[in-house]
Amino acid sequence: MHLHRYEKIWLTVGILTLAAFVIVAGINAFAMGAMPPSDRQMIDPTKVDQTPPFNQPGLKKIGPNEYDATMTAFVFGFAPATIEVPVGSTVHFRVTSKDVVHGFQIVGTNVNMMVVPGLVNTASHTFTKPGNYLILCNEYCGAGHQLMAAHVVVK
Amino acid sequence: MAQAQMADVQDVRVDRPAARLSLAHVLVAFLAFGIAAIAGLLQGLVRGGVITLPKWLNYYEVLTAHGVYMGLVFTTFFIIGFLFSGVARTTGGSLPPAGLRLGWTGWWMMVVGLVMATVTVLTNNASVLYTFYAPMKASPYFYIGTGLLVVGSWVGGFGIFASYRAWKRKNPGKLSPLFTFMAVCTMVLWQIATIGVALEVVLQLIPWSFGWVPTINVLLSRMLLWYFGHPLVYFWLLPVYAMWYVNIPRIIGGKIFSDSLARLSFLLFIFLSTPVGFHHQLMDPGISPEWKFFHVLLTMAVVVPSLMTAFSMFAVFESAGRAKGATGLFGWFKKLPWNDVRFFAPVAGMIAFIPGGTGGIINASYQMNEVVHNTIWVTGHFHLTVGTAVAMTFFGIAYWLVPHLTGRQLTPAVNRLGLVQAVIWATGMLLMSGSMHILGLLGSPRRTAYTTYMNDPTALSWMPLQGVMALGGSLLFISAMLMVGIVLYLAFFAPKGFEEYPIGELDDTAETTPRFMERWSVILSLAVFLIVIAYAYPVIDVIQNAPPGSPPLRTW
Numbered sequence: 001m002h003l004h005r006y007e008k009i010w011l012t013v014g015i016l017t018l019a020a021f022v023i024v025a026g027i028n029a030f031a032m033g034a035m036p037p038s039d040r041q042m043i044d045p046t047k048v049d050q051t052p053p054f055n056q057p058g059l060k061k062i063g064p065n066e067y068d069a070t071m072t073a074f075v076f077g078f079a080p081a082t083i084e085v086p087v088g089s090t091v092h093f094r095v096t097s098k099d100v101v102h103g104f105q106i107v108g109t110n111v112n113m114m115v116v117p118g119l120v121n122t123a124s125h126t127f128t129k130p131g132n133y134l135i136l137c138n139e140y141c142g143a144g145h146q147l148m149a150a151h152v153v154v155k
Numbered sequence: 156m157a158q159a160q161m162a163d164v165q166d167v168r169v170d171r172p173a174a175r176l177s178l179a180h181v182l183v184a185f186l187a188f189g190i191a192a193i194a195g196l197l198q199g200l201v202r203g204g205v206i207t208l209p210k211w212l213n214y215y216e217v218l219t220a221h222g223v224y225m226g227l228v229f230t231t232f233f234i235i236g237f238l239f240s241g242v243a244r245t246t247g248g249s250l251p252p253a254g255l256r257l258g259w260t261g262w263w264m265m266v267v268g269l270v271m272a273t274v275t276v277l278t279n280n281a282s283v284l285y286t287f288y289a290p291m292k293a294s295p296y297f298y299i300g301t302g303l304l305v306v307g308s309w310v311g312g313f314g315i316f317a318s319y320r321a322w323k324r325k326n327p328g329k330l331s332p333l334f335t336f337m338a339v340c341t342m343v344l345w346q347i348a349t350i351g352v353a354l355e356v357v358l359q360l361i362p363w364s365f366g367w368v369p370t371i372n373v374l375l376s377r378m379l380l381w382y383f384g385h386p387l388v389y390f391w392l393l394p395v396y397a398m399w400y401v402n403i404p405r406i407i408g409g410k411i412f413s414d415s416l417a418r419l420s421f422l423l424f425i426f427l428s429t430p431v432g433f434h435h436q437l438m439d440p441g442i443s444p445e446w447k448f449f450h451v452l453l454t455m456a457v458v459v460p461s462l463m464t465a466f467s468m469f470a471v472f473e474s475a476g477r478a479k480g481a482t483g484l485f486g487w488f489k490k491l492p493w494n495d496v497r498f499f500a501p502v503a504g505m506i507a508f509i510p511g512g513t514g515g516i517i518n519a520s521y522q523m524n525e526v527v528h529n530t531i532w533v534t535g536h537f538h539l540t541v542g543t544a545v546a547m548t549f550f551g552i553a554y555w556l557v558p559h560l561t562g563r564q565l566t567p568a569v570n571r572l573g574l575v576q577a578v579i580w581a582t583g584m585l586l587m588s589g590s591m592h593i594l595g596l597l598g599s600p601r602r603t604a605y606t607t608y609m610n611d612p613t614a615l616s617w618m619p620l621q622g623v624m625a626l627g628g629s630l631l632f633i634s635a636m637l638m639v640g641i642v643l644y645l646a647f648f649a650p651k652g653f654e655e656y657p658i659g660e661l662d663d664t665a666e667t668t669p670r671f672m673e674r675w676s677v678i679l680s681l682a683v684f685l686i687v688i689a690y691a692y693p694v695i696d697v698i699q700n701a702p703p704g705s706p707p708l709r710t711w
């Protein structure tokens with residue numbers, strides 16, 4: 001099969017660009033640790049309220065400027081509904097669902113993950129600016145989906 | 156058969172039986188399109204804060220109807236109808252009896268499935284959106300209805316395969332007509348793709364929704380759905396590419412650029428469009444980052460045949476323009492028939508596909524997906540791709556296909572009205588999709604009714620752009636109603652006559668196409684091989700190491 005000379009150039013440039021994309025994404029993920037949220041820990045979705053640590057959702061200080069936020073997602077809210085941390089804190093969010101699939105997105109950050117019943121998902125973020133950050137559910141979960149929100153207050 | 160090869164190929168007509176089959180599909184498609192457009196308008200107005208829905212109408216019921224009707228019904232019916240017509244047109248004008256029989260059986264199955272799905276959606280018993288993520292549970296009849304829709308489309312596909320086989324028997328050793336080959340590729344891809352959703356519906360959703368099994372493996376259901384969800388978009392795209400490769404050259408008075416490269420790009424889609432589904436699950440728990448990355452890699456590979464298509468299109472445009480005497484670097488641009496809606500609408504779609512495709516690459520870029528995942532950016536993205544590139548090409552096809560099938564003509568007045576319709580659609584989409592992209596980057600979620608999150612200042616700051624989105628949606632609605640009106644006019648009221656079914660011819664200098672391109676056993680084996688590599692391990696893993704399952708829930 002014959003390729004026109006210009007087509008060869010076009011495809012070469014295109015393929016090299018795509019390869020560059022993948023390489024950058026790969027280095028970013030596997031060498032620099034910017035992985036998409038992919039936790040594999042399991043939980044019985046019908047027994048979240050009895051399973052530690054999700055039986056007591058809340059914020060726990062684990063080091064200087066470092067926190068674990070254990071949260072549950074359910075129709076139509078998150079627990080806890082507000083968390084407060086000082087500026088400069090790194091927060092490790094650990095979330096699971098008590099019912100259907102939900103989303104967990106903190107507006108203005110790169111925290112964005114699916115919360116699938118039966119599994120725990122995790123993401124971390126360092127809050128360098130003060131503010132009242134909106135956490136919202138970005139996966140349709142039922143009639144009150146548009147009300148499902150929480151806040152991170154960074155002071 | 157022989158006369159099809161002669162000089163008057165453009166006079167070949169799709170005969171009555173084939174035309175009726177094709178038209179039956181196309182009319183259902185535009186009926187669904189019209190209903191879905193009403194739903195789309197409501198969504199835009201609700202999200203923009205312009206109207207509030209009455210108590211008895213749930214936003215998510217409307218959105219389910221829009222997603223199912225636009226994404227599954229309009230597309231599938233139109234595609235099968237168009238492919239049948241093109242197969243008939245390029246194989247001498249008629250379909251063999253087996254093709255017609257299977258075609259009608261498939262049509263009836265799809266219509267019955269459609270009615271079942273519609274009833275469950277309209278009674279608010281299936282407000283689960285068109286992706287029906289478990290453990291939200293719709294009425295079992297919703298799943299059975301969508302299942303029938305899929306199986307009916309298989310039967311339609313068998314009709315296309317039967318027609319291809321019949322032609323091959325009559326023309327031993329000959330290369331199949333390009334359009335027919337593309338139709339077969341499209342339906343092969345569809346067969347492979349829909350296996351995932353069929354397994355999900357039959358093995359998981361139906362038994363679980365009837366209560367025969369207590370719980371469902373949610374992650375497995377998501378994997379099976381997205382095994383189907385990405386090739387689904389290529390099922391929408393391939394008939395569009397077929398139109399661009401085969402019909403457009405004739406409309407602009409040019410020649411097909413290269414038969415073999417066109418076929419090669421279709422084969423690449425068969426190989427590469429399925430083993431990539433995890434790029435829709437990049438933010439999911441339970442799938443290891445390495446497997447996600449592997450799917451991202453293959454996703455980038457499937458861009459290559461689209462790059463090939465883009466090159467061919469511009470090559471055809473330029474050579475057609477130059478053959479008409481254009482000079483200079485861009486002189487050919489002016490020689491293109493911009494005032495012919497059969498050309499203008501698809502090309503407007505083509506242009507939208509440039510930002511649309513770029514957005515797709517961004518979405519699939521692994522961790523970059525965190526920025527846009529499930530925001531309304533994604534909705535903006537696929538309204539450019541399927542909602543503009545695909546939809547506007549379908550409009551462009553309908554302008555000649557419908558009158559051709561009914562023995563009527565596209566009059567100059569309707570052509571002008573068509574140009575207006577296309578311009579309104581493009582403008583509406585620019586506004587709606589543009590504001591959706593920006594809103595998504597600001598964080599506004601998709602699939603969400605009007606909300607300010609209890610007067611959260613960030614959410615309030617999105618409102619002006621939501622208004623622009625509503626305005627764009629209103630323009631789209633106007634254009635959609637015009638389109639439905641025009642289709643009805645062309646089908647039943649336009650003046651009688653002959654409307655050409657444009658099929659491009661090959662350049663005399665084109666080289667012959669290598670034979671391996673129709674060795675289906677080799678092609679299918681390679682496709683299956685790639686799918687096994689990409690999916691076997693993760694699927695077995697998610698079955699063997701499954702978390703406790705989820706009971707059904709109705710949350711609306």
Ligand code: HEM
Nearest residue numbers: 192195196198199222225226284542601602603628631632
């Ligand atoms: C009259 C023209 C149209 C308008 C006004 C419109 C409007 C909208 C809006 C506002 C949404 C987002 C709702 C939300 O996420 O809350 C949406 C979603 C969607 N649209 Fe359209 N749209 C139109 C045409 C189309 C076309 C032509 C297609 C495809 C062929 C399409 C396919 C979809 C799909 C698949 C969804 C996603 C549904 C979901 O998230 O479950 N739309 N549309």
Ligand SMILES: [Cu+2]
Nearest residue numbers: 137139141145
């Ligand atoms: Cu939600």
Ligand SMILES: [Cu+2]
Nearest residue numbers: 384385434435
């Ligand atoms: Cu995809």
